[in-house]
Amino acid sequence: AQSVTQLGSHVSVSEGALVLLRCNYSSSVPPYLFWYVQYPNQGLQLLLKYTTGATLVKGINGFEAEFKKSETSFHLTKPSAHMSDAAEYFCAVINTGGFKTIFGAGTRLFVKA
Amino acid sequence: DAGVIQSPRHEVTEMGQEVTLRCKPISGHDYLFWYRQTMMRGLELLIYFNNNVPIDDSGMPEDRFSAKMPNASFSTLKIQPSEPRDSAVYFCASSPPGVQAFFGQGTRLTVV
Numbered sequence: 001a002q003s004v005t006q007l008g009s010h011v012s013v014s015e016g017a018l019v020l021l022r023c024n025y026s027s028s029v030p031p032y033l034f035w036y037v038q039y040p041n042q043g044l045q046l047l048l049k050y051t052t053g054a055t056l057v058k059g060i061n062g063f064e065a066e067f068k069k070s071e072t073s074f075h076l077t078k079p080s081a082h083m084s085d086a087a088e089y090f091c092a093v094i095n096t097g098g099f100k101t102i103f104g105a106g107t108r109l110f111v112k113a
Numbered sequence: 114d115a116g117v118i119q120s121p122r123h124e125v126t127e128m129g130q131e132v133t134l135r136c137k138p139i140s141g142h143d144y145l146f147w148y149r150q151t152m153m154r155g156l157e158l159l160i161y162f163n164n165n166v167p168i169d170d171s172g173m174p175e176d177r178f179s180a181k182m183p184n185a186s187f188s189t190l191k192i193q194p195s196e197p198r199d200s201a202v203y204f205c206a207s208s209p210p211g212v213q214a215f216f217g218q219g220t221r222l223t224v225v
Contacts, residue, residue: 043216
C-alpha cells in the first residue's frame with residue numbers, strides 16, 4: 001500500500017531564505033507524486049506533479065521538486081521564500097490503479113520578515 | 114469550467130440535526146472524492162465514487178455518515194444525526210483517472 005511521510009509538521013524560514021519541505025513515500029509500483037498548497041480557508045491547489053520523465057519538476061510560484069527513486073523522496077524546494085508562501089503544504093501519491101490520492105499529514109510553512 | 118463547487122461554505126448546526134453537504138464536480142471527471150480535514154487527523158478520505166458508483170467507503174467514520182452521487186454532476190454527504198466531533202472542514206474533489214485531484218473550497222461544519 002502507498003503511504004506518504006512528511007518530515008516536520010512546522011517549518012519556519014526567513015524571507016529570502018531557502019525553503020525545503022521533505023517528503024518520503026512508499027509504493028510498490030512507480031508512483032505519481034504531487035505537492036499541493038493550502039492557503040487559509042481555501043481548498044488544496046496543485047503546486048506541481050511528477051508522473052514520468054524528467055525527475056526535476058517545476059511548479060507554480062517558483063517551487064520545484066525532485067523525484068529520487070533511490071531515496072524514495074520527493075522534496076519540495078524554493079530558492080527564496082516570500083511572505084506569500086506561508087501556507088500548508090501537502091505531499092501526495094496516487095495509489096496502484098491511479099485513482100485514490102494518499103496525502104501526507106502536511107507541513108505548515110511560516111515565513112518571517 | 115468553474116471548478117469543483119461546494120455548498121454551503123459554512124454550516125453551523127445543533128447536535129442531533131441532519132446536515133447535508135453538496136458538491137458539483139468538474140464536468141467530465143470520472144472520480145469524485147469526499148475528504149474531511151481536522152487539526153487532529155489531517156486530511157482523511159471518507160469515500161470516493163467512479164462514474165457515480167461508490168467504490169470505497171472504508172473511510173466513512175460511522176453509519177451516521179452517508180454519501181450519494183445520483184448523477185455525474187452532483188453528490189451529497191449527509192450526517193444524521195450530527196455530533197460536535199463531526200466539526201471539521203469537508204472537501205469534495207474530482208479528477209480524471211490517474212491525474213491530480215481538483216479540490217473545492219470546502220465546507221466548514223460546526224456542530225454545537
